Amino acid sequence: MRRTVHFFTLTLIVGAMTAVNVSAESLSVTVSSNEGKKVSEAVVTATPVNGVELAKTNQQLAIDQIDKVFVDHVTVVQAGTSVSFPNRDNIRHHVYSFSKPKTFEIPLYLGTPREPTSFDTTGAVSLGCNIHDWMSAYVYVVDTPYYSMTGKSGIATLELPAGEYDVVTWHPRLRGPAKKTTKRINVASGKGETADITIKLKKVWKPRRSPVASRSGGGGYR
Amino acid sequence: MGLALVSVFLAVNAANLTSAKDQIREKLKVSHRVFMRLIDARSQQLAEGAYVLSSDFAFKRAITTYDSQTIISAMDNLGGRIGADAMALVSVDYELLADTLKPEVTGEDEFIFADLIEHAEEEGSASSIVQMEGRVYQMMVVPILAPEPIAWLCVSFVLDQRLGDEMKTLTTSDISLFRIDESGIVQIASTLPVELQAELVGVIRDKTVPIGDRSITIPLGGMEYVTYKTTFFEDGVSKVIAVLQRSLQEGLLPYYRLRALLLAISAIAMIITAIGAVATSRSVTKPVVTLVEGAREIEKGNYTHRVLVEQKDELGVLASSFNHMTESLSEKEKIRNLLGKVMSPAVAHELLNKEVTLGGEEKNMSIFFSDVKGFTSISEQLSPQDLVTLLNEYLTEMSDLIYDTDGVIDKFIGDAIVAFWGAPLPRDDHAEIAVRSALRMQRKLAEMRAVWKEQGRHEIYMRVGINTGVVVVGNMGSKERMDYTMMGDGVNLAARLEGANKNYSTELMISEFTHEKVKDQFILRELDCVRVQGKKEAIRVFEVMGETGDDLGIDERFLPCFHAALGAFRSGDFDESKTLFQKALSFRDGVDGPSTLYLNRIAELKENPPSADWDCVYDLAKG
Ligand SMILES: [Cu+2]
Numbered sequence: 001m002r003r004t005v006h007f008f009t010l011t012l013i014v015g016a017m018t019a020v021n022v023s024a025e026s027l028s029v030t031v032s033s034n035e036g037k038k039v040s041e042a043v044v045t046a047t048p049v050n051g052v053e054l055a056k057t058n059q060q061l062a063i064d065q066i067d068k069v070f071v072d073h074v075t076v077v078q079a080g081t082s083v084s085f086p087n088r089d090n091i092r093h094h095v096y097s098f099s100k101p102k103t104f105e106i107p108l109y110l111g112t113p114r115e116p117t118s119f120d121t122t123g124a125v126s127l128g129c130n131i132h133d134w135m136s137a138y139v140y141v142v143d144t145p146y147y148s149m150t151g152k153s154g155i156a157t158l159e160l161p162a163g164e165y166d167v168v169t170w171h172p173r174l175r176g177p178a179k180k181t182t183k184r185i186n187v188a189s190g191k192g193e194t195a196d197i198t199i200k201l202k203k204v205w206k207p208r209r210s211p212v213a214s215r216s217g218g219g220g221y222r
Numbered sequence: 223m224g225l226a227l228v229s230v231f232l233a234v235n236a237a238n239l240t241s242a243k244d245q246i247r248e249k250l251k252v253s254h255r256v257f258m259r260l261i262d263a264r265s266q267q268l269a270e271g272a273y274v275l276s277s278d279f280a281f282k283r284a285i286t287t288y289d290s291q292t293i294i295s296a297m298d299n300l301g302g303r304i305g306a307d308a309m310a311l312v313s314v315d316y317e318l319l320a321d322t323l324k325p326e327v328t329g330e331d332e333f334i335f336a337d338l339i340e341h342a343e344e345e346g347s348a349s350s351i352v353q354m355e356g357r358v359y360q361m362m363v364v365p366i367l368a369p370e371p372i373a374w375l376c377v378s379f380v381l382d383q384r385l386g387d388e389m390k391t392l393t394t395s396d397i398s399l400f401r402i403d404e405s406g407i408v409q410i411a412s413t414l415p416v417e418l419q420a421e422l423v424g425v426i427r428d429k430t431v432p433i434g435d436r437s438i439t440i441p442l443g444g445m446e447y448v449t450y451k452t453t454f455f456e457d458g459v460s461k462v463i464a465v466l467q468r469s470l471q472e473g474l475l476p477y478y479r480l481r482a483l484l485l486a487i488s489a490i491a492m493i494i495t496a497i498g499a500v501a502t503s504r505s506v507t508k509p510v511v512t513l514v515e516g517a518r519e520i521e522k523g524n525y526t527h528r529v530l531v532e533q534k535d536e537l538g539v540l541a542s543s544f545n546h547m548t549e550s551l552s553e554k555e556k557i558r559n560l561l562g563k564v565m566s567p568a569v570a571h572e573l574l575n576k577e578v579t580l581g582g583e584e585k586n587m588s589i590f591f592s593d594v595k596g597f598t599s600i601s602e603q604l605s606p607q608d609l610v611t612l613l614n615e616y617l618t619e620m621s622d623l624i625y626d627t628d629g630v631i632d633k634f635i636g637d638a639i640v641a642f643w644g645a646p647l648p649r650d651d652h653a654e655i656a657v658r659s660a661l662r663m664q665r666k667l668a669e670m671r672a673v674w675k676e677q678g679r680h681e682i683y684m685r686v687g688i689n690t691g692v693v694v695v696g697n698m699g700s701k702e703r704m705d706y707t708m709m710g711d712g713v714n715l716a717a718r719l720e721g722a723n724k725n726y727s728t729e730l731m732i733s734e735f736t737h738e739k740v741k742d743q744f745i746l747r748e749l750d751c752v753r754v755q756g757k758k759e760a761i762r763v764f765e766v767m768g769e770t771g772d773d774l775g776i777d778e779r780f781l782p783c784f785h786a787a788l789g790a791f792r793s794g795d796f797d798e799s800k801t802l803f804q805k806a807l808s809f810r811d812g813v814d815g816p817s818t819l820y821l822n823r824i825a826e827l828k829e830n831p832p833s834a835d836w837d838c839v840y841d842l843a844k845g
Binding site: 086096126128129133136172202203204 | 277279282283285286343344367368369370371372
């Protein structure tokens with residue numbers, strides 16, 4: 001899938017991160033399901049145990065809708081991030097969330113809504129579209145700059161300064177609260193660290209894309 | 223003379239009694255099928271209703287207020303739309319958020335049917351029969367998707383007398399519904415007279431009376447009832463049973479009348495004999511002998527025999543009763559022959575209400591042929607006993623699926639099944655139903671293979687050919703022994719298609735005539751253009767891959783790629799075609815019979831280029 005996250009203030013963030021990571025270590029986490037399969041799209045976050053004050057962010061991201069799907073299925077943001085929802089189709093979408101950390105609705109709109117949506121509370125936000133039942137995406141709001149997402153290999157690599165961290169893993173199909181996956185990991189200076197984390201996944205029943213659209217196989221209905 | 227009369231009386235009496243009882247049992251069986259269908263249809267209707275409610279966006283908004291009074295009032299409003307009797311909303315953590323039956327609940331209590339939610343988490347929805355506040359409900363559980371489940375909506379419909387009465391009107395048998403759990407038996411509804419209801423509960427409680435899925439006769443209120451029990455819902459905790467009944471006395475009324483008449487006539491005849499009135503002896507002896515002969519014929523099973531007594535006296539009446547009885551016996555025999563082939567009640571009804579005469583009519587139908595892949599080699603590897611068991615398991619499941627959709631099984635030929643849709647009940651969608659049934663059969667067989675594999679037994683694969691067209695169908699044979707069957711070119715083509723699957727390594731092939739009728743409902747791939755031996759015109763054949771909207775687990779680029787490859791092949795562009803077929807093959811990890819077949823053809827054609835009049839039509843080898 002094509003990633004179209006736009007870093008409007010990219011330089012600013014990179015600048016802030018390099019200031020902290022004078023000597024960055026790497027923490028490599030392998031996430032598996034309890035059936036022993038490697039899990040992709042799992043978000044791994046690390047929060048320093050000694051409660052270092054973390055800088056607030058004014059990051060801005062975009063989650064596009066193209067061909068009646070959200071282009072990014074899972075997007076991790078730091079609390080305080082604003083996300084816009086540009087609609088690249090020539091029909092309207094109606095983006096909503098009923099999740100506790102952020103309940104909002106952008107009723108039937110074309111183009112990019114004027115006001116981006118700000119995500120201030122940590123937790124998982126499940127996004128849908130009221131008129132296209134199969135459209136689904138997640139915004140996972142965290143309060144640390146140290147996070148990464150696993151790829152097909154099930155491995156997420158975090159760059160962070162040496163120290164002790166609480167490592168939390170989340171996945172859209174995670175069974176139970178993310179807090180329960182917490183693992184305390186000490187990242188020693190100069191060596192880096194690896195960790196294996198096993199999570200329980202649940203079945204999630206989702207509406208299927210309507211057959212009319214899938215039959216035309218990508219052409220002619222946008 | 224006296225002996226002769228007694229023998230007539232006994233023969234007629236026994237035959238009549240059996241016939242009457244059989245008829246009652248047969249009616250009860252039909253009632254049972256009708257009942258099960260109604261229950262199925264109702265469940266489906268309830269599930270659809272529940273789904274519509276759960277996708278109401280305004281309702282999702284109401285849920286996120288997390289205010290139970292608002293939610294209850296929204297649920298009352300929604301429930302009214304589909305006539306639900308109770309609704310509850312349960313959180314993903316199994317907490318009862320709101321319940322129209324318990325408005326005081328505010329979201330702390332655990333939902334008591336947590337296992338139902340667990341089931342719905344696994345399957346996407348759940349249905350059960352539960353008891354709440356002393357009443358019994360059918361409960362459907364569906365997710366509120368936003369777009370993942372944010373809560374579970376439980377929609378309940380009360381099971382009560384109204385349902386029982388409705389069922390009785392439709393099945394014409396008495397129906398009693400009970401819910402049974404460890405705390406005892408609760409009667410949900412009963413159409414029996416009130417004074418008999420308690421008695422029936424007693425009989426069910428008494429475990430020594432074996433009411434089961436074979437009908438038995440039980441006494442109720444001094445009458446005999448033929449009784450048939452069926453369990454239509456069961457979980458670990460409770461079950462709901464339906465008891466279907468017909469009064470034997472009512473059913474036997476005509477028989478008792480006849481018996482009384484017989485007794486009277488016999489008595490009179492005896493008296494007359496005793497007096498030895500010579501004058502009457504001729505007019506009595508001869509008809510009585512005729513009747514004795516008739517009784518013997520029936521004993522031999524010859525139901526077509528009729529006695530000829532033209533007197534207008536009591537013996538004449540007796541003779542005509544006798545003829546009526548044999549008529550009803552032969553009718554029953556006829557029913558049995560037909561029911562053996564067509565189990566679907568609707569089809570049986572159609573056949574029974576028509577005069578059964580020899581002769582066929584032309585009808586547009588869909589014809590189905592199936593056989594077992596590599597049956598000969600399977601039969602060589604198994605003992606005859608194992609082979610019969612395997613085959614019976616297979617044929618039973620497959621024929622049930624055919625009956626379920628009003629299909630008619632024409633015959634079994636060893637491992638092969640010949641069936642058709644569209645007759646005797648005419649229906650426009652026979653092609654669609656035939657193809658859908660075939661898909662269901664393939665799916666069912668896959669499930670069976672999984673079980674066989676686990677048991678370490680042989681796994682069976684099935685090949686199916688379906689054609690649609692006008693063929694002759696009707697009762698064919700002799701007057702004594704006729705079959706409801708079909709014949710015509712269209713039948714032969716279906717058989718050929720079934721065999722042709724071998725060449726393409728496919729399992730479900732249809733002709734262009736069937737394709738024309740079903741192309742919107744199924745995912746189809748064009749396989750080839752073929753010519754049947756002895757025919758001039760070429761026919762396009764297709765593979766049915768699934769139902770439209772099915773997830774086949776195949777790369778979605780595969781089908782367009784295959785069809786493009788086929789187009790290139792037919793236009794003679796073999797290089798382009800080869801590239802496309804190889805690409806199509808790669809989408810299926812190198813396993814696709816038709817693509818491989820075409821690649822072989824291309825290699826051959828490159829070796830021996832085709833003549834100018836090449837029409838890319840291939841001869842269909844004999845199956
Ligand atoms: Cu949309």
